Amino acid sequence: MPVEKNKEYVVEIMDNGFEGEGIAKIDGFTIFIPNTIKGEKVKILIVKVLKSHAFGKALEIIKPSKYRKTSDCETYKRCGGCDLRHVEYNETLKMKQNAVQSLVNKTLKEKIEVEETVEMENPLFYRNKAQYPVGLDKEGNPIIGVFANRTHEIIPIKECLIQNKASQKLAKFVLEFIKKNGISIYDEKARKGLIRHIVTKVGIKTNEVMLVLVINGREIPKEDELVKEVLEKFPNVKSIVKNINTKNTNVIMGKENINLYGNGYIRDILGDYEFKISPLSFYQVNPVQAEKLYNIGVEAADISKADIVFDLYCGIGAISLFMSKYAKKVYGIEIVEEAVKDAEENAKLNKVDNTEFIAGDVEEVLDDLINNKKIIPDIIMIDPPRKGLDNKSIENILKVSPKKLVYISCNPATLVRDLAKLEEKYEIKMIKPVDMFPFSKHCEVITFLKLK
Template sequence: MKKNNIYEIEITGMTHEAMGVGKVNDMAVFVQGAVEGERVIAKIIKTAKNYAVARVEEWLSVSPGRREPFCPVYKRCGGCSLQHMTYDMQLKFKHRVVADNLERIGGFKGIHVNPVIGMNNPMNYRNKAQYPAGMGDSGPIAGFYARRSHTIIDSGSCGIQHAGSEKVRNTVMDAVKGLKTPVYNEETGEGILRHIVTRISFSTGDVMVILVVTREEVPGLDKLVQKITGEIPEVKSIILNINRRRDNVILGDTVKTVYGSDTLVDRLGHLTFHISPLSFYQVNPVQTVVLYEKAVEFAGLTGTETVFDLYCGIGTISLFLAEKAGKVIGVEIVPEAVDAAIKNAKVNNITNAEFYCGAAEEIVPRLYGKGTRADVVVVDPPRKGCDSALLETMVKMQPKRIVYVSCNPSTLARDLKHLAANGYGLSEVQPVDLFPWTEHVETVVLLSHKKPDDFISIKMDYSEDRETKPDRVTYKLIQQYIE
């Protein structure tokens, strides 16, 4: 198989990156933009030893799961990857990604995964936008990165962002052009404005604007602030974030409030949260409530339990848990987020939650060493998953239940495999769609500790005397038999 060769390919599956999968002469071919169930004419654009990558030249048959993208720059923009699929097919695709990872990486054969909980209206759901700024063909521009590159695309109206974000971007860029504020050049490191970041409270409509810049003194800043606040009265906070790093990290460590409040106030369910510029906060508030309520349900609280909430951020899950737990201990590595978590507990009159600042893999072993135990552990780690030291401490602590919230099915499966090998069984797996039109999916998993008196089902082939052999045995019975 050679580059630029053209083949007719039947698409029989999908990769986890949403490319169609077919075969040519027994070699796997990954076809960009193709959907399972289609037949296409495709051109080979890349070859490797065991596979090839192709691009569709012509559709011979079209899947009922295909739809026209609603975004005019969808094929170029790197923000969305599933706009060519119907929403129902997206949910089925994400379900398969979760199930495949659990089986392939976790080794869980035949595990039941609940259908993905989707949105009633999967449009304009994001409360946060991050627009990189740079020079375009006709001057300064702010938009989204093109797929697999750092070329900036003027996205126009984005169907997954809150309309307020686009208004902020346009207003800031009008001011930047008028003030002749230099935008950032990634190659040279020159320029001032790197990113425009917006955070929007869906409950109040208030807006926080974060201007990521390369220096603390920005020429014409007062005029820029006046223009933003004059044209967008919903803006209640403007923050300068100083980032002098020469890498792809968007936010720096230094923040300076130049207008209004240091935080943005939002509500999830009946709880109020103060969100600081650097704090992690889920981007889809509608589905976040669904996710957190499912996590609380899985925790199975009666009002007496001590619960550890690890990677707790600003205390969002912690406070949902605290209403039904005896005590909640939250652990978070970002000091600003811990301060916000403490503040959020006070704002909501919650007195049975306390928070520790530090790495979970360091704080939890320390608490365990001092005799603090958890009946239930809730973890919501970053994409890289849980640290091995943390997993080991969780196993030693032997909580009755572990609720694992994950944004990465592969690291989720890896960590669940470790927990399953150390006495925990998967009781329920529930994916939740927080990111419509993208391949990303959140999953919440309930793990229950297998006690010596728990029954497990067994399958055996008996040559004789089957009546005397039980269909179910406990771990204790197995141990007695071995001894």
Template sequence: MKICAYAKQCGGCQYQGMDYSKQLETKQKLVENLFKHKKCLPIIGMENPYYYRHKVFATFSLSKTKKVTCGIYEENSHRVVPIEDCQIQSEKANLILKSICEIASKLRIQPYNEDRGVGILRHAYLRVGYHTNQILLVLVLGQPVLPGSKEFMKLLREKHPEITTICTQVNKRRTSVVLGEQEKVLYGKGYIEDILCGIKFQISSKSFYQVNPEQTEKLYAKAIELAHINKNDVVLDAYCGIGTISLIVAQSAKEVIGVEVNKAAIKDAITNAKINQIKNSKFYAEDVSYFMRDYIQEMKDINVAIIDPPRAGSDENFLNLLAKLNAKTIVYISCNPITQARDIKVLEKKGYEVTEIHPVDMFPFTEHVETVVLMSKVDK
């Protein structure tokens, strides 16, 4: 087991110092305690639980020696803990962040000072393609212009030619929100591509795409296996994001309907369908509850429903409407088994039973655990 030099200051990894097998055992028990008397299968862990985060945020600061450093906020504070080698972040991302600090110090580009509202470099955001190795870098600035941007990019790309696109965003607000509203592409296309379960996805700075692609492939493969989808099935993918599950499932289904409230995500989903020449998917930018209410009569052909809501879970109105579809199978993916267990009680009252529960470790060294639950319609 590797020792993390930043664990006491950072606080981001609640299970630092715990053997990985013990982490998996702890998460397994957590899920089993939430779903008592139900069939809970062994947790799906990682072979190598290090350097798995392919989405990385960092905040810049100035050291006592006036060098530019970057890291993450100390838990429950806005003090930046300088970190050079985070053991759960992509190794490439760690190296690029270190180079950005060195180049910024050399070119005398100052970090942003939140208290005084002065300075330039505020945050860095990186996306690393797991299968393609393409890298997206977004520099979040405290002012509209990055001084010496051409020299900065030249030096950075000499060190890291694997960076395929560089963007800047401006964020002057006193906020914990990292990204700004407007984006300027300095180099490349402004997005990267990656492959997940054989499907190509276009990923921009604001696209929702899973942080741990290696485990995501296992998670989605398990969800699709449980759904038993065939060429006669019409599938509802609620909270579909950029269409990751929808487009993977579309290869096996008659038709897939994806619903997501975020309009930008739906735009990405439609683009991704075109990139992969998938024609049996439809996407709607609408709140899932309103969509179900308005289209319930037209959705009687749905056989399988896959839902992957945010941490807060689903609302009871949506769950009641979902049950009215009488789909033979519901596969519920969750990043928060506590709200998932609450929602499942609603579906159980509406004629569904839990058949299998599969915990998946998406975030080693943290307390978080993902769960895939298969629910089947009870024959009366």
């Protein structure tokens, strides 16, 4: 091995990887160094050595990049929420574009040029959903915050620069209520105590707010007082929900919700449509950018009134509704039943009558629609979770060969893996990152494919 653990080296950063980390080589051996930028000369400490690569920690930036900036957040170094606050915003957009381009060059037959990342004009306080873990500090006082990078240690935050401001104020108020009333906090190791997480969702356009208390139990002491005090102080709160999670798990929310106030949902507006959002339903965390993303998809698909569209992984039906206006019929498939109910109600709410939503696993439902029900789509919209498409669905897509595909992904690695398989029959016409998660390593990408 050309490098040794706990030894210091001076390296030049030759590139940034697709998680924003700097990449350097020593005698051809690759080292990944977070918080460094292409072109920088850096003194590093090797912290981990594996067979094919090592990880380093930047000790001193000897020659900084012209794109380096001082982070504007006090907890940036320890928090796992942002990864690129040390880089000028415009440069983060190029880093994301380049990272996707490298994956394309490595994996696809056609080395298509990745388009520029769609920027967010005001990339601050953009998240509409916050999930604050509740824990105890060293003195035993209840705190909320964020998990320190890769750990379960909670760092209290003063002001997070990516979370919606209203949700931060609300969560802090609830914490004070918990403290004032001596309500117990969940202890992961002992599996005892009540309050696990405070979750907030905000409708950016409607200003409606949802508060969810995730609890290890069924009752919160002084529930009525909590509701009264929250509503007095935050009149925009339209829904307060208890979410029951008594399992020993990293999954934040349990399956059962009990309404303490309101109907159990809030509304938001995207484009021409109004959406109902429930505690468990997926809704894009950056709606300003989501609207751009959906519009790019609709425009690329160039849908006609004769087209049958499948919207795979449809969540609450946002893209389905955006596409319904131009299509003959849209079928949405989604595994979370609560989200499917939301999607059905959203169609009604918006007077859309050419959509049908099916609850189930895409792998099985797509197979059933195509092979048993013989419904053949002209266009398929695909927006899967990070793991991407399953093999059976790819086979089914290739089998029925719809004339157009739009594939949106929050994980460029699985996206190019799937595109490489679809390339057999499709020409990839567009690959475009959209900055849904400014200053984080995460990169959303929209692609458009046409049958060859």
